[in-house]
Amino acid sequence: MAKEPLELKWIEDLLPEEGYRRKSMFGGFAYYLDEKIILITFEAGDKPKDKINWNGCMFPVEHDSQAQALAQFPILKPHKILPKWLYLPIETEGFEEWVSDILKIALRPHSIWGSYPKQKKTSKDAKSKKPKLVINEKIDTRHPRMFSDDDPTLVLQKAKKLSDLKNIGPVLEELLHDAGIKTPQQMQKLGWQKTMVKLVKVHPKTNHSMYAYTIITALENKDFGGMSEQQKSEVRAYMKTLRDRLKS
Template sequence: MAKELLQLGWVEELLPKDHIRKRMFGGFSYYLDEKLILVMFESVGNKDYRGESYDFEIWNGCMFPVEREHHAVVLKKFPFLINHPVLPKWLYLMADHDDFDSNAESLVRELRRKNPLFGSYPKGRAQKSKKSERSFEKIDTRRPRMFGDVPAEEKLKNAQRLTDLKNIGPETERAMLKAGVKTLDQFVKMGWEKAMIRLCKVNPKNNHSLFAYALIGALQNKMWNQISEADKKQAREFMKSLRDKATLRSNKKSKKKG
């Protein structure tokens, strides 16, 4: 049975809220409008399959189902993707890729927009797939319709718990509670930077810029991908500073032991 995602759980939080999750091959598959859009696994160190060995972990990352006729176009736009060695129809983003955070963000953005190049319908859904591609050209999905333009101050005033805010689902709420961010009022008063410091202290895997985007958006009543470029830059620089400090502390400990 698949275990809950730890390192990649934040990616799930960025998917459209109406997605459906199912267990698959020891990982999780994600569907939107009956279309398989994403599969994620966390199997660290697994580089072998049926006698074949690879120089990378083959079951630790994100897989994006893409029909073969669309591979060339998608790979040209996202050259960091590769055909999965076991499931070549799916395009693979390894979790240990240097730019995993930003690359995952760009791919999730395509899923949120319902880009017809991404995803695969189960057998028997081909007709619906074509219909969806035609309708995609007519509908602007760049701005989610489920959220109104409520001022951030009003949203924060009326919200009662963390999950009432945008971008904060059950998994994120659990992570925040574990980090000692227990109430909405506490989160608002401390701000996203202090919240991220606590989150990273409890679990270093929380240190990624998209998590910061999500918290900034929550305080501004915006989706994570709708915050300003200035805020995104600030988040990236802040998260990098936390990583640098963590590396420095680790090096000092190593020298003392030596």
Template sequence: MAKEPQELKWIESLLPEGDYRRKAMFGGFIYYIEDKAVLLIFESEGGSRTYKGKKYDFDLWNGCMFPVDKEFQEQALQRCPFLIPHPILPKWLYLPVHTEHFDELATEVLKQVLRPHSFWGSIPKSKLKTKKDPFRGIPDKMDTTRPRMFTDEPAEEVLKRAKKISDLKNLGAESEKHFLKAGIKTPQQFIKLGWKKTLLKLIAMNPKHRHSIYAYALIGALTNREFNLISQAEKDEARSFVQGLAKKEKELKKKALAKNTPKKVTKKKTAKKK
């Protein structure tokens, strides 16, 4: 049974609200707009990297897949060369979650997918001759993974009454586990640390948290807003902070590499006596 998306839940907000359907598929979720499949999301950190004896340098089931019919794949790959045909489902172009700048790239692809008359997406053969479903666009199930008890209350009230990390906006049960591993056990600890120090602790526990989307979620949690509804200024600050961390990491790697690289010893030339 497919588990509710956690790390990639934000991608759903890029789809037109009320106009898509979601169904469980292969342990992940497939998304339809009308009869066209446009997106497949999997979350399987540390899963299989081998298929038919060949080993890949990425998890096979941890990221986003975008279906494209065979005749359009070359065109799609020219526009998005960072995508790769999935080793097992070659009709789907794959973006592994640990791809650098994953969130920006996934957003870029979905913008193209959602354009009118886009060649992206695929209509299953079984749907080609069926009539339109009058209930299309109505979600199969309501998302009950996030607490709604404080949805319309002021942030101060939410933070005051929250007893668990998962009581806060944008933070579900999976996020709560990450917080606990990072040593943040209560909402009060989170509030005291603030989003920047909290993000640093989460990154120290697992580098995959170094994404601007995680920063958005933390800011939203502290202000009782959906991560995609925080202000543009807050988004800019979050992106700048995360990019700064990436630069620092690169600098540290360069210094470490330089320190471990043995220096070449040059022999001094002695002048020959006449």
């Protein structure tokens, strides 16, 4: 199994900037908020047998709440092997948008989405033992943003590296470097569309709307929620055109 997510790495940009943890599970990657599992991602890669059941996202929902969850998102189906988990295959049309919409609901306080794993007992008297105090168990895998409240033009003038921009972490920064985009000013001059063309040509698996959202919000210094539905629709249309163009 890969040490890092590849095709679905962009999903981490949808999670809170602080506090989520990633852990290997079932051959995929589980994402926790505190002690609650929010989702697991799977990438089948070049394994045809895995593409049926192990290529996409799984969202844990307790059986008593699954009817409510499926009413919210009927696109989901209980996983054939792990029925507690609701499955969204990566080949689903509009996959990126579905994942984004589901996580917006799943991340709300007191949501029915998510699951708390049962604690394993290490001895017969485990119940009598006091739980071990864990300090600052949360792991922030994001790079701190230096100019989060400034005007976009000022941010781009001050930023010395791509990861100084909002929403761009070290992984995407490295991918952009591979595509020949080294500085924030260079990306600004290209604009998001030409940036995506260069990025996708070098890393075809980045041909997702979420990567475009990340580039746009970085250039405009705003969160994903700051994008209008019209803007997202225009991005999806462009990315579809780009996919079709590169296939031909």
